[in-house]
Amino acid sequence: MSTAFFWIFVMLLALGMPVVFALLVGPGxxxxxxxxxxxxxxxxxxxxNGIDSFPLLAVPFxxxxxELMNSGGITARIVNFSQSLVGHVRGGLAQVNILSAMLFAGxxxxxxxxxSAIGKMLVPAMEANGxxxxxxxxxxxxxxxxxxxxxxxxxxILYGFVMNxxxxxxxxxxxxxxxxxxxxxxxxxxxxxxxxxxxxxxxRATWPERGRAFRGAILxxxxxxxxxxxxxxxxxxATEAAAVAAAYALVVTLFxxxxxxxxxxxxxxxxxxxxxxxILLLVGAAVTFGWLVTMSGMAEAMAATxxxxxxxxxxxxxxxxxxxxxxxxxxxxxxxxxxxxxxxGPVFASLGVDPIHFAMIMCINLTVGxxxxxxxLVLFVVASVANERVERIVRALLxxxxxxxxVIVAVTCFPALTLTIPRWLGFVQ
Amino acid sequence: xxxxxxxxPLPLLDRPIAVLAAFNAPVTRAGRDIAAALIxxxxxxxxxxxxxxxxxxxxxxxxxxxxxxxxxxxVLLVAPYAYRSGAxxxxxxxxxxxxxxxxxxCSAALNLLVAWICVMLLLESFEFWRRGLSLTASALPVxxxxxxxxxxxxxxxxxxxxxELVLRLLRSxxxxxxxxxxxxxxxxIKED
Numbered sequence: 001m002s003t004a005f006f007w008i009f010v011m012l013l014a015l016g017m018p019v020v021f022a023l024l025v026g027p028g029x030x031x032x033x034x035x036x037x038x039x040x041x042x043x044x045x046x047x048x049n050g051i052d053s054f055p056l057l058a059v060p061f062x063x064x065x066x067e068l069m070n071s072g073g074i075t076a077r078i079v080n081f082s083q084s085l086v087g088h089v090r091g092g093l094a095q096v097n098i099l100s101a102m103l104f105a106g107x108x109x110x111x112x113x114x115x116s117a118i119g120k121m122l123v124p125a126m127e128a129n130g131x132x133x134x135x136x137x138x139x140x141x142x143x144x145x146x147x148x149x150x151x152x153x154x155x156x157i158l159y160g161f162v163m164n165x166x167x168x169x170x171x172x173x174x175x176x177x178x179x180x181x182x183x184x185x186x187x188x189x190x191x192x193x194x195x196x197x198x199x200x201x202x203x204r205a206t207w208p209e210r211g212r213a214f215r216g217a218i219l220x221x222x223x224x225x226x227x228x229x230x231x232x233x234x235x236x237x238a239t240e241a242a243a244v245a246a247a248y249a250l251v252v253t254l255f256x257x258x259x260x261x262x263x264x265x266x267x268x269x270x271x272x273x274x275x276x277x278x279i280l281l282l283v284g285a286a287v288t289f290g291w292l293v294t295m296s297g298m299a300e301a302m303a304a305t306x307x308x309x310x311x312x313x314x315x316x317x318x319x320x321x322x323x324x325x326x327x328x329x330x331x332x333x334x335x336x337x338x339x340x341x342x343x344x345g346p347v348f349a350s351l352g353v354d355p356i357h358f359a360m361i362m363c364i365n366l367t368v369g370x371x372x373x374x375x376x377l378v379l380f381v382v383a384s385v386a387n388e389r390v391e392r393i394v395r396a397l398l399x400x401x402x403x404x405x406x407v408i409v410a411v412t413c414f415p416a417l418t419l420t421i422p423r424w425l426g427f428v429q
Numbered sequence: 430x431x432x433x434x435x436x437x438p439l440p441l442l443d444r445p446i447a448v449l450a451a452f453n454a455p456v457t458r459a460g461r462d463i464a465a466a467l468i469x470x471x472x473x474x475x476x477x478x479x480x481x482x483x484x485x486x487x488x489x490x491x492x493x494x495x496x497x498x499x500x501x502x503x504v505l506l507v508a509p510y511a512y513r514s515g516a517x518x519x520x521x522x523x524x525x526x527x528x529x530x531x532x533x534x535c536s537a538a539l540n541l542l543v544a545w546i547c548v549m550l551l552l553e554s555f556e557f558w559r560r561g562l563s564l565t566a567s568a569l570p571v572x573x574x575x576x577x578x579x580x581x582x583x584x585x586x587x588x589x590x591x592x593e594l595v596l597r598l599l600r601s602x603x604x605x606x607x608x609x610x611x612x613x614x615x616x617x618i619k620e621d
Contacts, residue, residue, distance in 0.1 A: 016524030016614025017539045018517035025546045032549075044553045048580060052501050054493055057475060060468050060503070236479050243475030250472075269465035277464060277507030278516050280500070332518050 001039070001296045005030035009289070019335040020278075023285035027292050039295070043288055050287030051280055054239055055167065058157045059283075060276035061242030065223075065249040066108035067268045072253030072260045074220045075117040078103050081217035084205040086186075091193025092201030093126045094139045095186055101143035102182040103217075105150035106224030107245075109157075111333075111370050115144035115378045119385035130199050134396040137386035141371045141393060142185055142400030144378050148333065148367050150178030152227060152242065155367065158283060159337050159359050160238075162290065163345050167238035168231050169427030173360050173418040177411050184403035192399060219252050232425060279334055286335070290342030302347055313351045317358075317412045320344070321365060325408075328369015332377055336366045356428055360411055360418040368404040371397065442600040449593035450618075456586060457513050460506035467503040471496045490568040498569070498576050505583035512543075513590045515610050515617020524614035536614045537598050543615060544591035551584040594618075 009026030013019060024043065031040040069075070082099040089095050097118060104114050119140040126136035148155045151171030160167035192198070205213070214221075226248065227241045236244060253260040260268075306316055327336055341362065348358045370378040373394055383390045411417050422428040474496040481489045511517055524532060558581055561574030594616045601609055601616075608618050 012539065012542070013520055014523050015535055015539060016519055016521055016611075017543070018519040018612050018615055020517050021539075021543045021546065021615070024550075025542050028546045028549060029542070040549075041553055041556070044550050044557050044580070047550075048501065048557070048577075051504050052497055054497055057471055057496055057500055060500070061472065061475070064468060064472070235483065240475055240479050243472055244479065246472050247476050266465070269468050270461060273461060273464040273468050273503060273507050274511060274516055276468070277504050278511050278518065280504045281508050281511070282518070284504070330520055330522065335518055 001036060001292070002030065002034055003296050003298050003301075004033070005289075005292055005296070006298060019332075019339075020282045020285045023282070023289045023339070027289060039292075042291075046288040046291050047284045050284035053161060055157070055161050055237075056239075056280060056283060058152075058167070058239045058242035059154060059279055060272055061239070061246045062109045062152055062154055062157070063275050064268070064272040065242070065245040066110055066113045067272055068246070068249035068253050068260065069107050069220065069223075070113060070117045071264065071268055072249070072257060074107070074217075074249075074253070074257075074259075075100075075104065075121055077217040078220055079118070079121055081213040081221070083201060084210040084213035087201035088204035089190070089193075090200055091189050091198035093122060093129050093131065094136075094189045094193070094198065096201060097122045097126070097136075097139050098143040098182055098185045098189065101140075101146050102150060102178070103221065105147045105178060106152075107220060108147055109152040109154045111144045111147040111367060111378045112381050114147035115140055115381045116385060118144065119382050123382075123386040129201060132396070133386055133388050134392040135196075137382045137388045137393045138396035138400060139185075139189065140386070141376075141378050141382040142397060142404070143182070144382070145367050145371050145404065146178050146181050146185075149174045149181060149364055151175065151224070152245070153363070154279075155333050155337050155363055156359070157238070157242075158279070158334060159341055159363060161283065162286060162338055162341050163355065163359065165355055165359060166427050168425075169356050169422045170359055170363075171228070171231075171238070172422040172425050172427055173356050174363070175421050176417050177360060177364055177407055180410070180417070181403065181407045184407060185400055188399050188403050219256060223248060282335055283338060286338030286342070289339065293343055298343070302343065306347060307351070311351075313348070313353050314413065316348070316351065317353065317361060318409075320348070320361065321408055321412055324362065324365035325369065325372075325405075328366045329372045329376070331366070331369070333363075333366040333370055336369070337362060340366075354415060354419060354428070356422055357411075357415040357418050361408070364404075364408055364411055368401075368408065371404075372401070437604065439600055439604060442596055446593060446596045446600065449589060449596070453509070453513060453586075453590050453593050457510040457590065460583075460586065461510040464503040464507040467499040467506075471499045471503075474499070494566060494568040498566075501576075502579050505579050508583055509586035509590050512587060513594070513618055515612035515615070515619075517612050517615075519613020519615065521611065521613045524611075527614075532614060533598065533602055536611065536616055537595065539615050540591060540595050540598060544588065544595060547584055547587040547591055551581060551588055554581040554584050557581075 005027040008029050009022050012022040079100045082096045086095040086099055100118050101114050123136045127133050151174050156170040160170050230236045231241050349355055474492045478489050478492045481487050558574055558577045561577040564573040598616050610617050610619050
C-alpha cells in the first residue's frame with residue numbers, strides 16, 4: 001500500500017477541508033486510485049468501531065459537566081475564592097485569573113471552556129481595575145492553557161483511547177506540569193506587576209472571609225477530589241468518573257445552588273451534543289487513518305528517518321518539540337493529537353521513550369499551540385470575549401509564552417516531572 | 430459567502446436548493462436534538478451502572494452496551510447538523526488568503542470530494558448493515574442491523590447536505606448568499 005493517502009490528506013487539510021473529511025477523503029481517494037477495494041470497504045467499519053467505545057463516553061460527560069458548571073455560576077464562586085487568597089498581591093486580579101484557571105482546570109478539562117468562562121468574568125474586571133485590555137486577555141489565554149493539562153483533560157482522554165494508554169495514568173502525569181505552569185505564570189505576573197505598577201485587587205482578606213469564600217466554592221472544589229478519589233479508590237473508571245462529574249454538576253446546579261432551571265438544560269445538552277459529536281466523529285476518522293498508517297508501514301519508515309538524524313532520544317524529543325510547536329500553530333489540539341499520536345507514538349516507544357512521558361510532551365505542546373497564532377482557538381475565544389485584536393494580545397502574551405516553553409523543555413528533559421505521580425499511584429512501573 | 434453578480438432569480442438552482450433546505454434544516458436539527466437527549470440517557474446509564482455495582486455488586490452489562498449505542502447514534506445523528514452549520518474544525522488560514530474566485534473554485538472542488546466520500550461510504554453502508562442481520566448484540570436482545578441502521582441514515586443525510594451546499598456554492602458565484610459561511614474552505618449555513 002502506498003503512502004499517497006498521507007500526502008493527499010496534507011494537501012486537502014492545507015486547502016481548508018475540515019479535518020474530519022480530510023481524514024476520510026485522503027485514504028478513500030488513495031485506496032480507490034491504488035485499486036485497493038477491500039481496504040476501502042473496511043474504512044466504514046473502522047470508522048464505526050473507532051466511535052463505538054465505552055472510554056469515549058468520557059468526552060461528552062466532561063463537556064457536559066463543564067457546560068453545567070459554567071452556566072450554573074460556579075465560575076464566579078471559584079473566582080471569589082481565588083480573590084480571597086491572592087487578590088491582595090500586586091497585580092492581584094491577574095493572579096486571581098491564573099489561580100481560578102488552575103482550579104477551573106480541575107473541573108472542565110478544556111482550555112476553551114476555561115478561556116470563555118474566566119475571560120467573560122475577569123477581563124472586564126481587570127480592565128476596570130486599570131489593566132490594559134490586551135494584557136488582561138493575554139493572561140486569560142496563557143492561564144487557560146492549563147485547562148487540559150491539570151486533570152481531567154479532554155485531549156488526554158482522546159490520546160489515551162487512540163494510543164491504548166491508561167487515562168488515569170495520563171491524568172496523574174499532568175498534575176505536576178500543570179501546577180508548574182500555573183506557578184510559573186504567577187511568578188512572571190508578579191515581575192510584570194512591579195514593572196507596570198499593576199494595582200492590587202482588594203485588601204488582604206481575613207481568615208473568616210477566606211473561610212466564607214471557601215464554603216461558597218467548596219462544591220466546585222470537591223469535584224476534582226471526588227473524581228480522583230473515586231478513580232484511585234477503584235470505585236469507578238475514568239469514564240464513569242466523567243459520568244459522576246456530569247451528574248454531580250447537574251445535581252449541584254439544579255438542586256443545591258438552584259442556579260440553573262430545567263428549562264435552561266436543553267441549550268446545554270444541545271451544545272454538548274454538537275461539541276462532542278464533532279470531536280468523536282473526528283476520533284473515528286483518526287482511528288481509521290491511524291489504521292492505514294500502520295498498514296502502510298509509514299510509522300516504521302518515519303522511525304528509520306528519525307533515527308538516521310540522531311539516535312539520541314532526548315535530542316529527538318527536543319526536535320519533536322519544535323515540530324509540535326510549529327504544527328500546534330496551525331492545528332487544533334484534539335485533531336493534532338489524533339493525527340500525530342498514532343504516527344509518532346510507536347516511533348518514540350521503539351526508541352525507549354516512556355509512552356506516558358511522550359504523551360505529556362505531545363499534550364502540553366499542542367495545548368500551548370491553542371494560544372499561538374494563526375490557528376489558536378483559545379486566542380480567538382479570548383479575543384472575542386475581550387473584544388481585542390489578536391495581534392495585540394499576542395504581543396502581551398510573549399512573556400507568558402516563555403513560561404510555557406520553559407515547562408515544555410523541563411518536561412522533555414526530566415521525565416520524573418511527569419512519571420513520579422503515576423509511579424506513586426501504581427500506573428507506571 | 431458573497432459572490433459577485435446582480436440579484437436575479439436562478440430557478441434552476443433556487444428550486445432544488447429550496448427543496449433540499451426545507452428537508453435538511455428540520456431533519457438535521459431533529460438529529461441534533463435527539464443526540465442531545467441521548468447524552469442525558471448516557472449519563473443515566475453510566476450512573477446506574479456505578480450504583481448497581483456499588484450497592485448490589487451486580488454489573489449491568491446491557492447498560493454499558495446501550496450507552497455505547499447511544500454514543501454512536503448521537504455522534505452520527507449530529508454529523509449532518511455539524512456539516513450543515515459549518516461546525517467542523519478546519520484550517521482556514523491558507524484558504525482565506527486565496528483570491529475570491531480561486532477560493533470559490535477550491536470550495537466547490539473540496540465539497541464535491543466530501544460529497545463523493547459520503548456517497549461511497551453510503552454505498553458501503555448497505556453491506557455493513559446487511560452484515561448486522563446475522564449478528565446479535567452481545568448484551569442486548571437485538572440484531573446488530575438495528576444498531577447499524579443509523580449508519581446509512583446518517584450518511585444519506587450527509588449526502589443531501591453536501592448536495593445543498595454544492596448548489597448553494599454554485600449559486601453564490603452569481604448571486605450573494607448571506608446565509609453561507611466557510612468552515613476552512615468548505616461551506617456551511619449560519620444557524621439562527
